[in-house]
Amino acid sequence: MGVVSGYVLKLARESAGLTQERLAERLAVDGSTVQGWESGRRPLSAMNAGDFARLCARLPRLGAPASTGRHLRTAVEADLVLSTGSTAGDAWVDPELHPLAASVHRKTLTNMITWPFTGHLPSELGVFGPKAPRRGPVAPGPTMSADARTRFFDHLLTVAERGVLPGEALLRRQAVYLLGFDRRGEVVQWLRGEWANAGRRAIADGDVTRLLEARSASVALASIGDGAHLHDFVARTADTDAEIANLNYWAHWIGELQDDQADDHFMAEADTRTWSGIRLFHHLVGRLDPASPHLPLNLHTMHSLVASRPALLTERSGERDALAEALDVLSSDDVLSRQGRDQVAGLHYALRLADR
Numbered sequence: 255m256g257v258v259s260g261y262v263l264k265l266a267r268e269s270a271g272l273t274q275e276r277l278a279e280r281l282a283v284d285g286s287t288v289q290g291w292e293s294g295r296r297p298l299s300a301m302n303a304g305d306f307a308r309l310c311a312r313l314p315r316l317g318a319p320a321s322t323g324r325h326l327r328t329a330v331e332a333d334l335v336l337s338t339g340s341t342a343g344d345a346w347v348d349p350e351l352h353p354l355a356a357s358v359h360r361k362t363l364t365n366m367i368t369w370p371f372t373g374h375l376p377s378e379l380g381v382f383g384p385k386a387p388r389r390g391p392v393a394p395g396p397t398m399s400a401d402a403r404t405r406f407f408d409h410l411l412t413v414a415e416r417g418v419l420p421g422e423a424l425l426r427r428q429a430v431y432l433l434g435f436d437r438r439g440e441v442v443q444w445l446r447g448e449w450a451n452a453g454r455r456a457i458a459d460g461d462v463t464r465l466l467e468a469r470s471a472s473v474a475l476a477s478i479g480d481g482a483h484l485h486d487f488v489a490r491t492a493d494t495d496a497e498i499a500n501l502n503y504w505a506h507w508i509g510e511l512q513d514d515q516a517d518d519h520f521m522a523e524a525d526t527r528t529w530s531g532i533r534l535f536h537h538l539v540g541r542l543d544p545a546s547p548h549l550p551l552n553l554h555t556m557h558s559l560v561a562s563r564p565a566l567l568t569e570r571s572g573e574r575d576a577l578a579e580a581l582d583v584l585s586s587d588d589v590l591s592r593q594g595r596d597q598v599a600g601l602h603y604a605l606r607l608a609d610r
Contacts, residue, residue: 255402257293257396258396259298262325262326269381270313274288298333299337306330319381321378325378331366332363343409344408354425358424358516364431370397410430414433426467434478484551488551491554502524510534526562534559544583553590560604
């Protein structure tokens with residue numbers, strides 16, 4: 255399966271103003287090869303490393319954005335996750351070989367994986383703007399058959415149920431998170447059971463695995479409209495160690511922590527002073543939205559971020575204005591828990607201090 259990377263290639267080609275035939279000519283391949291790449295029938299992941307590297311390098315020289323190669327590499331990773339799950343179905347896959355266990359996912363990769371389910375163009379792909387008119391009906395994004403989608407989510411459920419060993423924690427956690435994009439009733443019930451197990455256990459200091467199991471379950475449930483558990487999770491993560499782990503997770507998620515991570519231990523171990531917080535601030539301020547299912551976690555993280563980095567407000571008037579506007583909207587809407595109202599009050603106080 256190569257539907258995600260194929261669609262990214264299509265966007266890159268269109269942004270360069272090339273037809274499939276013209277791109278094939280410039281790459282010295284058959285037109286059917288380009289068609290196969292873009293449809294996913296000939297996955298880019300099946301290319302040898304050298305040919306794929308040359309393709310990534312060539313596309314910007316043909317007029318595609320300079321970031322095309324990076325986006326294609328991420329899309330190939332997404333295809334590997336999707337194809338592994340949809341091929342395996344409810345069968346178990348060795349964690350040593352499973353792409354879900356290869357590294358801690360970032361927002362860019364997760365958005366690519368979930369694109370066929372959400373239909374939402376990943377924001378990073380906004381750099382691709384077609385220079386040539388499209389002919390005929392065009393799919394708005396990569397698609398998977400109903401059977402492939404079912405098999406993929408069945409596989410995630412198998413992973414979540416069977417991945418109980420310590421060395422399988424990352425695989426399991428990332429599977430649970432992705433289950434939040436499955437709307438089947440039996441999966442929703444399973445996630446509620448997962449919260450009953452993970453969310454109610456005491457989280458010992460430094461126990462990142464337990465913390466993240468509870469986080470994944472509560473975030474997944476919030477994604478399908480059951481937000482009460484996310485409020486409960488946030489209420490239980492007010493200690494310093496949990497807040498450090500949460501901030502480091504977010505920094506990795508959006509790319510402020512640039513190194514790839516093979517497991518979750520960095521969240522408790524990484525020094526939060528090694529990243530500025532500016533990118534995370536901008537990411538979060540746009541998500542302090544009363545309609546966001548993840549508002550409690552976004553607000554909690556913003557509160558922790560500003561508390562740990564007051565200079566974000568004292569040295570940047572633009573950031574102060576953006577946060578003040580978001581808080582005004584929240585204050586006028588009756589969606590906040592008591593803890594949320596306290597956090598909004600704390601952020602208002604930080605703004606007043608920054609204005610002095």
